[in-house]
Amino acid sequence: MNKKLVLDYKEKIDCEVPMQMETLPLYEEQSFSQWQQEIPKKYFQLSPDEIINRITELKKNMSNELIILGHHYQREDIIQFADQIGDSYALSVYAANNHSVPNIIFCGVHFMAEAADILSSNEQKIILPNLEAGCSMADMATRPDVSFAWKELTNRFNGQFNIIPITYINSPATLKAFCGANNGIVCTSSNADKVIKWAFERGDKVFFFPDQHLGRNTSHQLGISDELISLWDWRKPDIELGGNTEEKIRKSKVILWDGFCSVHQRFTASQIKEARIQYPKIKIVVHPECNAEAVKEADAVGSTAFIADYVNNAANGSIIGVGTEVNLVSRLAKLNPSKQIFCLDSVVCPCSTMYRVHPAYLLWVLDSLSNGKIVNQIQVPEKDKAFAKIALERMLEIS
Ligand code: SF4
Numbered sequence: 001m002n003k004k005l006v007l008d009y010k011e012k013i014d015c016e017v018p019m020q021m022e023t024l025p026l027y028e029e030q031s032f033s034q035w036q037q038e039i040p041k042k043y044f045q046l047s048p049d050e051i052i053n054r055i056t057e058l059k060k061n062m063s064n065e066l067i068i069l070g071h072h073y074q075r076e077d078i079i080q081f082a083d084q085i086g087d088s089y090a091l092s093v094y095a096a097n098n099h100s101v102p103n104i105i106f107c108g109v110h111f112m113a114e115a116a117d118i119l120s121s122n123e124q125k126i127i128l129p130n131l132e133a134g135c136s137m138a139d140m141a142t143r144p145d146v147s148f149a150w151k152e153l154t155n156r157f158n159g160q161f162n163i164i165p166i167t168y169i170n171s172p173a174t175l176k177a178f179c180g181a182n183n184g185i186v187c188t189s190s191n192a193d194k195v196i197k198w199a200f201e202r203g204d205k206v207f208f209f210p211d212q213h214l215g216r217n218t219s220h221q222l223g224i225s226d227e228l229i230s231l232w233d234w235r236k237p238d239i240e241l242g243g244n245t246e247e248k249i250r251k252s253k254v255i256l257w258d259g260f261c262s263v264h265q266r267f268t269a270s271q272i273k274e275a276r277i278q279y280p281k282i283k284i285v286v287h288p289e290c291n292a293e294a295v296k297e298a299d300a301v302g303s304t305a306f307i308a309d310y311v312n313n314a315a316n317g318s319i320i321g322v323g324t325e326v327n328l329v330s331r332l333a334k335l336n337p338s339k340q341i342f343c344l345d346s347v348v349c350p351c352s353t354m355y356r357v358h359p360a361y362l363l364w365v366l367d368s369l370s371n372g373k374i375v376n377q378i379q380v381p382e383k384d385k386a387f388a389k390i391a392l393e394r395m396l397e398i399s
Pocket of ligand 1: 073109134135136137138261263264325351352353354
């Protein structure tokens with residue numbers, strides 16, 4: 001195998017907050033994606049300052065031709081270049097409403113760039129600086145696995161009840177298309193409650209994937225108890241009904257896919273209890289991808305945008321423990337120096353896939369654009385695009 005140049009995000013598992021751009025080392029990467037175009041080595045020989053200066057210059061020269069979108073979980077070295085910062089919902093709304101700019105560089109992960117491609121115009125090009133920036137949660141629900149489960153559910157209970165599929169936006173376009181084609185819908189962590197209510201106006205049960213925690217927490221919020229929720233174990237396709245009995249499925253209002261976010265799984269109820277002992281006046285805010293026990297112990301739960309508002313609007317002198325990705329928490333702490341803001345998990349890691357968008361990749365795609373070449377364009381196949389758009393537009397309509 002050839003030597004490949006990749007980002008050394010793996011070295012960050014000692015979990016220090018990665019606010020500085022590191023120099024890029026060389027190492028052998030066995031699983032480097034086959035579809036990633038190879039970034040020329042010259043970009044890794046540049047110093048961090050050279051990279052930043054060149055991005056600044058190129059962005060200025062091409063200001064009419066492109067827009068850079070930056071997800072809240074991106075590192076500061078990327079966020080400084082973002083024309084629009086937001087969570088996956090805000091950035092998809094932005095892509096849906098801004099059809100005039102020809103190129104959108106999406107500094108986020110793969111499913112976000114796909115959503116932007118679905119909602120943008122046919123003429124716009126969506127570019128993901130590093131195609132290796134995926135999402136481990138999105139990878140937990142594939143179209144074949146979900147179709148297999150759907151077939152089992154619909155065949156077994158044929159005509160007995162109507163199930164509405166809901167996919168979290170953190171999922172591949174093929175699953176959004178699946179929902180569009182099966183009277184289903186997409187949701188984000190900002191609107192999951194409205195989307196589930198929408199589904200119950202049209203069906204008897206909800207099949208929710210890939211994040212079991214967002215599904216469970218939102219169900220609880222809507223008054224649906226654990227007795228009315230099933231968990232579908234997709235890892236054992238030879239076990240019937242995802243490990244549930246017929247009676248359990250019949251009784252359930254919500255069937256959850258057994259997926260999760262590895263970053264948000266790190267936050268626990270005991271961390272919150274310990275923080276309350278240490279700081280009796282502390283307020284705790286967590287993301288709904290955290291488990292139900294942590295959510296129960298928190299003062300507030302909400303999307304990335306909700307968390308940012310919660311911290312920004314808190315009174316001076318507030319102490320707030322936050323259960324979400326550490327790049328965002330560090331940025332909020334920096335923006336709110338009169339408050340004590342910290343991540344609930346003292347050894348929390350950044351989202352390793354978000355972290356693959358290194359400034360060297362941003363420079364590479366900008367450089368290529370300035371030479372009339374597009375690298376790392378995200379193009380959802382037309383057969384999926386039409387149905388995925390239906391599911392996304394249903395969501396945008398009710399939000
Ligand atoms: S934070 Fe979790 S859900 Fe978000 S991109 Fe990273 S792995 Fe995926």
